[in-house]
Amino acid sequence: EVQVVQSGAEMKKPGESLKISCKGSGYSFTKSWIGWVRQMPGKGLEWMGIIYPGDSDTRYSPSFQGQVTISADKSISTAYLQWSSLKASDTAMYFCAAAVGSGKNFDYWGQGTLVTVSP
Amino acid sequence: DIQMTQSPSTLSASVGDRVAITCRASQTISNWLAWYQQKPGKAPKLLIYRASSLEDGVPSRFSGSGSGTEFTLTISSLQPDDFATYYCQHYNNYPYTFGQGTKLEIK
Numbered sequence: 657e658v659q660v661v662q663s664g665a666e667m668k669k670p671g672e673s674l675k676i677s678c679k680g681s682g683y684s685f686t687k688s689w690i691g692w693v694r695q696m697p698g699k700g701l702e703w704m705g706i707i708y709p710g711d712s713d714t715r716y717s718p719s720f721q722g723q724v725t726i727s728a729d730k731s732i733s734t735a736y737l738q739w740s741s742l743k744a745s746d747t748a749m750y751f752c753a754a755a756v757g758s759g760k761n762f763d764y765w766g767q768g769t770l771v772t773v774s775p
Numbered sequence: 776d777i778q779m780t781q782s783p784s785t786l787s788a789s790v791g792d793r794v795a796i797t798c799r800a801s802q803t804i805s806n807w808l809a810w811y812q813q814k815p816g817k818a819p820k821l822l823i824y825r826a827s828s829l830e831d832g833v834p835s836r837f838s839g840s841g842s843g844t845e846f847t848l849t850i851s852s853l854q855p856d857d858f859a860t861y862y863c864q865h866y867n868n869y870p871y872t873f874g875q876g877t878k879l880e881i882k
Contacts, residue, residue: 700862700874700876717869719870762864763821763830765820767818
């Protein structure tokens with residue numbers, strides 16, 4: 657059974673760093689793209705970026721390039737999304753999702769990680 | 776970036792109705808389009824990929840059509856479980872943008 661499981665909710669202060677995780681199982685982690693999607697409170701879905709764990713090829717949306725870092729550790733089938741200095745405007749639900757099928761659409765989604773940034 | 780525009784933004788309908796949601800791309804994306812359903816507090820769920828292919832386990836009342844720049848998600852007979860927000864997303868070239876969403880409400 658394919659599963660994508662994200663780390664738990666985080667509460668941070670502005671300026672702090674953060675790394676959230678997303679573990680894939682039940683499929684070939686190194687042969688499937690995995691990506692991150694932001695959803696700010698009451699808003700729509702925003703595509704942030706995607707990584708191919710097999711060779712770490714990573715692509716970002718221009719809106720998020722330089723603001724976050726996407727990485728993966730294929731030895732433990734886990735992808736990461738990290739910030740070096742959080743802002744209040746980073747408060748959102750973050751979903752990771754895997755493209756396990758033949759295309760690059762996201763067919764398996766994590767449960768979401770709520771990140772709250774407040775003084 | 777390719778812009779994805781959905782219409783309408785909100786749709787009020789009744790159980791049993793046939794409804795259609797449109798998604799327009801700012802440039803051609805061939806058939807590299809997916810449709811997702813999202814319910815409050817939940818992760819999105821894939822319904823349709825490659826514009827018209829039904830994901831395994833998704834009821835056959837959902838269908839997708841279109842290619843190029845104009846696409847449609849149709850629900851043939853609305854069920855109570857279908858009231859949710861629907862998003863289109865292209866995956867033709869980076870970045871893979873989403874539409875702004877269509878909220879399907881009970882009339």
